[in-house]
Amino acid sequence: MIEAVGLTKRYGAKTAVDQLSFQVKPGHVTGFLGPNGSGKSTTMRMILGLDRPTSGHVTINGSPFRELPNAQRHVGALLDAKAVHGGRRARTHLLSIAQLSGIPEKRVDEVLAVVGLQDAARQRTKGFSLGMGQRLGIATALLGDPQVLLFDEPVNGLDPEGILWVRNLMRRLAAEGRTVFVSSHLMSEMALTADHLIVIGRGRLLADMGTQEFIAHNSAGFARVRAADTDPDGRDALGTALTRAGGRVLQEPDGALRVTGLELPRISDLAHAAGVRLWELSPHRASLEEAYMRMTQSAVEYTSTDDPRAELWEQDPLALPAWEDEQAAPEVPRAAFFAPPPPGAGGSPFLMPSHPGELASTAKDSPEDTR
Amino acid sequence: MTPTTTTPDRPRSYSSPLPSPRPHLGHALASEWTKLISIRSTLWTLGALVLTVVGVGMLFVSQTSDRDYESISFTTPALFGLMVGQVAVMVLGVLTISSEHATGLVRTTFTAAPDRFRVLTAKYLVFSVTAFTVTALSVFVVGIAASLAHGGAAAGAHTADEWLGAAAGCLYVTLLGVLALAIGALVRHSAGAIAVMLGVVTLPPVLGAMLIVWEAVAPIGREILQRNVPVALSQLFGMQEGGDLGAAPSNFSNVLILVLITGATVAASYVMVGRRDV
DSSP, X not given: OEXXXXXXXXXXXXXXXXXXXXXXOTTSEEEEEOXXXXXXXXXXXXXXXXXXXXXXXXXXXXXXXXXXXTHHHHEEEEOOTTOSOTTSBHHHHHHHHXXXXXXXXXXXXXXXXXXTOGGGXXXXXXXXXXXXXXXXXXXXXXXXXXXXXXXXXXXXXXXXXXXXXXXXXHHHHHHTTOEEEEEOSOHHHHHHHOSEEEEEETTEEEEEEEHHHHHHHHOOOEEEEEEOTTOTTHHHHHHHHHHHTTOEEEEOTTSOEEEESSOHHHHHHHHHHHTOOEEEEEEEOOOHHHHHHHHHGGGOSOOOTTOOSGGGTTOTTOBOOTTOOSOOOOOOOOOSSOOOOOTTXXXXXXXXXXXXXXXXXXXXXXXXXGO | OOOOOOOSSSTTOOOOOSOOOOOOHHHHHHHHHHHHHTSHHHHHHHHHHHHHHHHHHHHHHHHXXXXXXXXXXXXHHHHHHXXXXXXXXXHHHHHHHHHHHHHTHHHHHHHHOOOHHHHHHHHHHHHHHHHHHHHHHHHHHHHHHHHHHHOSGGGOOOOTHHHHHHHHHHHHHHHHHHHHHHHHHHHOOHHXXXXXXXXXXXXXXXXXXXXXXXXXXXXXXXXXXXXXXXXHHHHHTTOOOOGGGOSOOOHHHHHHHXXXXXXXXXXXXXXXXXXXXO
16 A cells, blocks of 8 residues: 655756645556656655655555665565666676565575566676566566565566566556556556556646546547448438437548447437438547546646647547537536646637737737747 | 465455565675675776786886885885775775666665665675775785795894784775765766765875965975875885975874765765665
8 A cells, every 4th residue: 555645846946746645555556647757757766765755755554665664575666677787697686686685585586487587587687678677677576575566667668478468467466465556658558457547747646546437537438420421411411310319429521420429329220210321330439548648638748849739639620510500619528637628629729810910919928838 | 476365354465475584784785795796897896906906016026125125014015006906996986886876776776775874884894895805815915925025134124013004004995995985975976986086096196296385385285295195005005205294194193084084974975875865
């Protein structure tokens, strides 16, 4: 059990972690998500007593990390796969860490076998690939057979086989009743591994909920419906029928319709009643990635000037179909957090000035937006 | 993997079958010893120390006659190599800690052993014992070779004091290494810490020579010229400098000064390592 209360870390004027409070419970894999520079690694370092919080505190099983009687036997961590002396052999590296807490030497060979590095045990770590480094780091974390495990980006640099292995390892460790706290950028991976998510942005807590709940809260699933192209009026007829039945319809650039608010069988029935043949009727379940993008959009620290993130949304190519007379914005489920509507919402996808003077005046009003 | 054990009172927590002794300094010493002997820079620096001390010393022994030892001690031949070899000791001292900072290994170490003072103490102990042993062995090899080769009547009387002086000289070099380790812990950067240590050894003679020119600060310059590292080391190895600067300060006071400086720096390193984010 990891418990953070009001955790804050400031570096000069910059607040890396701001009033962060959360709990990581045993028996679950808890994912730790956030954009680059959002304070994930700083938080992990504070949990491990490497960095001192400016204010607030964090405890592991009830006591601060640096006061644990035998830290290595309680907590294992992989912070950085490259945090080894390149001139040392893998086994010697593990041995030197094991000796720090009087862990028996045979445990070193055990963890080497667990991570599959038996054959590389005599190699100097300088020659290790990133994937091998990650495995060695995981071995270091497992040395003390600890109850609480922290992994910072454990799948970076691993091959697909390695990623699958890490996923199974995390789940198995959690199933044994351990507390597993994993940060990662790979959303698809997190969706498969983590039962619970803690999302932060700019050092603040954005979400602390179950993975499924998070996806449901922060993204909208929809049905994609495509009327047969052979009938030019079919699409409009279908759209009208769907709208009348209470669905919300948006048109995709290639002519397909994006329907929310209606179940798939109901859409099929409506199409049948309207006499429209369908070429496609497919469910689109929102991914964790989509939910994450939506949630962290405003909390991104480093944004490319080339890439106004809208691309990630594919919202702007959607057009309101002819039968929609009002300027309705697509329904965005608003969670309790400050997730703003997507750029496409409200009819102006980008900052498109309606007259030349407008842009200049808004730029003057909001100097902060120039970042 | 180890099997799962569940206790009735905490059903959803894991407890491991591994023994769980309370870690103590002995564990950290074993770990630091493993670390020290498992990297090649240890071999290189200590090898360089032995090679220069024994190599230069033997060369000196072979080129001198019994009569030359009337005014110097048998351990003096080791001095010339040690003047160079002390740099190797200081480099090893710096690397003992700065290599952990450079690679980020220090985070792994401090995660495994959050009581940082235990780790730091182990580093100081393992390094100083190793450095002293290797330095003393190479110095005494040279000293014994000199006394065997040139122990004739022409060499005059030699007492046990000169061996004690040499031992103090080895301690002096070890202290320089410990100072280097402390500087390494404070600076956390290999090149930076080594540069500082080279400055400590090479700057004072130059500085003293400069200060002595001006009348107002001449006494300070004279003091620095008599008490800097090369002079103190020469004196410990039986080379009496003296001369126009007046009576040389005692060996004891020279060692004491280094002990005080090193002690203060080591204390600072404990404070900083305990407090700083890594």
